[in-house]
Amino acid sequence: MSNTILSLDQGTTSTRAILFDAELRPISSAQEEFTQYYPHPGWVEHDAMDLWQTSVRVIRNVFADTVTDSGAYPAALGLTNQRETTVVWDAETGNPIAPAIVWQDRRTSATCAKLRADGFEAEVTKRTGLLLDPYFSATKLAFILDQTEGAREMARAGRLKFGTVDTWLIWNLTEGNPGGRVHATDATNACRTMLYNIHEGTWDATICDRLGIPIEMLPEVRDSSADFGETTLFSAPIPIRGVAGDQQAATVGQACFRPGMMKSTYGTGCFALLNTGSTPVTSQNRMLTTIAYQLNGTPTYALEGSIFVAGAVVQWLRDGLGIITDAKDTLELAQQADPEQNLYLVPAFTGLGAPWWDAEARGAIFGLTRNTGPAEFARAALESVGYQTRDLIEAMHADWSATPEDTTLRVDGGLSANPFAMQFLADILGAPVDRPANLETTALGAAYLAGLAVDLCPAPDEFAKVWRADATFTPQMDAALRKQKYDGWTDAIHRTLSKA
Numbered sequence: 001m002s003n004t005i006l007s008l009d010q011g012t013t014s015t016r017a018i019l020f021d022a023e024l025r026p027i028s029s030a031q032e033e034f035t036q037y038y039p040h041p042g043w044v045e046h047d048a049m050d051l052w053q054t055s056v057r058v059i060r061n062v063f064a065d066t067v068t069d070s071g072a073y074p075a076a077l078g079l080t081n082q083r084e085t086t087v088v089w090d091a092e093t094g095n096p097i098a099p100a101i102v103w104q105d106r107r108t109s110a111t112c113a114k115l116r117a118d119g120f121e122a123e124v125t126k127r128t129g130l131l132l133d134p135y136f137s138a139t140k141l142a143f144i145l146d147q148t149e150g151a152r153e154m155a156r157a158g159r160l161k162f163g164t165v166d167t168w169l170i171w172n173l174t175e176g177n178p179g180g181r182v183h184a185t186d187a188t189n190a191c192r193t194m195l196y197n198i199h200e201g202t203w204d205a206t207i208c209d210r211l212g213i214p215i216e217m218l219p220e221v222r223d224s225s226a227d228f229g230e231t232t233l234f235s236a237p238i239p240i241r242g243v244a245g246d247q248q249a250a251t252v253g254q255a256c257f258r259p260g261m262m263k264s265t266y267g268t269g270c271f272a273l274l275n276t277g278s279t280p281v282t283s284q285n286r287m288l289t290t291i292a293y294q295l296n297g298t299p300t301y302a303l304e305g306s307i308f309v310a311g312a313v314v315q316w317l318r319d320g321l322g323i324i325t326d327a328k329d330t331l332e333l334a335q336q337a338d339p340e341q342n343l344y345l346v347p348a349f350t351g352l353g354a355p356w357w358d359a360e361a362r363g364a365i366f367g368l369t370r371n372t373g374p375a376e377f378a379r380a381a382l383e384s385v386g387y388q389t390r391d392l393i394e395a396m397h398a399d400w401s402a403t404p405e406d407t408t409l410r411v412d413g414g415l416s417a418n419p420f421a422m423q424f425l426a427d428i429l430g431a432p433v434d435r436p437a438n439l440e441t442t443a444l445g446a447a448y449l450a451g452l453a454v455d456l457c458p459a460p461d462e463f464a465k466v467w468r469a470d471a472t473f474t475p476q477m478d479a480a481l482r483k484q485k486y487d488g489w490t491d492a493i494h495r496t497l498s499k500a
């Protein structure tokens with residue numbers, strides 16, 4: 001009996017496959033980057049075929065490295081993905097009818113502003129838990145239907161399918177599925193479309209009508225650990241049994257199963273999720289209400305704070321300013337920074353996400369002196385990640401207060417490898433930060449969901465017991481200094497907002 005689990009993580013900049021053993025230890029991995037397209041300012045596109053082809057290649061590469069005997073062949077596949085990114089394809093040819101519109105894409109800002117001016121945002125929030133923002137799939141899908149020649153006729157003829165990236169990959173993976181191709185998603189992805197009623201667990205007819213979206217082109221919504229058919233494209237069939245959006249998969253991988261538990265993932269952006277249990281908490285502070293995972297038909301909800309620039313500010317130091325050659329260099333540089341200087345870098349490169357949702361804001365630097373140099377820039381960049389996280393956590397806790405023992409934040413993602421950034425995060429939060437040994441918690445979460453469905457993985461409570469922090473950062477900053485520094489940041493943010 002095979003006892004490995006394959007995880008496919010289709011992210012914004014790269015696609016990864018990781019093979020895990022039954023104890024969820026990674027055995028091998030493969031990764032491939034793909035092209036980002038920026039056809040106009042504020043537009044971000046992917047070629048949906050790149051997303052599919054890199055997925056097939058990374059899976060083949062993982063197998064080539066490790067699967068030498070049938071015992072290592074995976075018992076199940078777990079799939080996780082960049083969320084909100086929108087793909088529309090012709091079911092007859094299998095070809096996308098337009099480039100995939102990526103979650104970062106702001107082209108539908110004017111549409112959203114118009115809908116907000118018409119007073120539609122309250123309806124959207126009540127039904128979907130989201131804000132009326134171009135970030136989500138709904139207005140991207142409407143754009144493709146309106147702007148692609150012949151799309152409306154094809155939709156009327158029932159030829160078009162919509163999917164977030166999970167759905168697109170499942171459709172392609174299940175080409176030879178005995179029951180036919182599968183057109184499905186899971187609740188964690190559905191709830192990011194701005195078309196899904198998170199209270200009723202159905203596609204929302206009122207919103208679909210308002211945006212002119214035919215409900216028939218939307219996928220069937222399933223649990224996160226469920227039967228999504230099987231793929232026969234590799235040397236033996238693999239059942240697809242786990243599906244979740246990447247931030248929700250990381251929540252699962254971090255074993256944040258109890259209400260009050262919280263994780264924050266630091267990749268290109270930063271996404272913090274606070275488990276609120278069976279209650280969908282409505283934010284008064286512009287946080288999102290989202291589904292953390294759905295098991296046995298029961299959704300577990302979370303509050304989510306989304307920051308668009310976290311690790312990307314480090315990339316800017318490297319590619320924009322050229323003051324580092326590798327992301328890791330920020331550690332040594334930041335440690336050398338002059339403690340007397342208070343430089344604040346607000347990385348609003350593409351506007352500000354939660355809790356500000358200010359698409360027009362642009363980045364700013366405050367506190368420059370004649371002595372400011374690369375070291376102070378590196379420190380300010382890493383500190384900006386901590387400050388932004390505190391903004392989110394303050395807003396979340398104003399909406400829903402956690403019990404004192406649950407104030408520990410679990411972190412993961414590329415930037416969480418940086419001890420300076422993580423120590424500053426603990427200092428500015430005034431709360432401990434736990435980091436696991438395996439920073440690939442997204443892939444781990446998807447593998448767990450698949451393993452749960454095929455009885456290879458234990459129930460959530462048991463899985464939570466084996467979760468281990470590899471490093472804990474405890475606050476060391478004096479409370480008065482913490483207040484002084486955070487007040488300075490709050491002032492910098494307010495001076496950066498477009499309507500300041």
Ligand SMILES: Nc1ncnc2c1ncn2[C@@H]1O[C@H](COP(=O)(O)OP(=O)(O)O)[C@@H](O)[C@H]1O
Nearest residue numbers: 011267268311312314315327328413414415418
């Ligand atoms: N040691 C480090 N210090 C600071 N930032 C880092 C470090 N290692 C990686 N990063 C940042 O983390 C990001 C990559 O993390 P990753 O989780 O792979 O992101 P994504 O999945 O969004 O591509 C990059 O933006 C990079 O700048």
Ligand SMILES: O=P(O)(O)OC[C@H](O)CO
Nearest residue numbers: 011012082083103267268
């Ligand atoms: O692909 P990532 O890791 O940048 O995550 C993107 C998020 O899912 C967007 O909501």
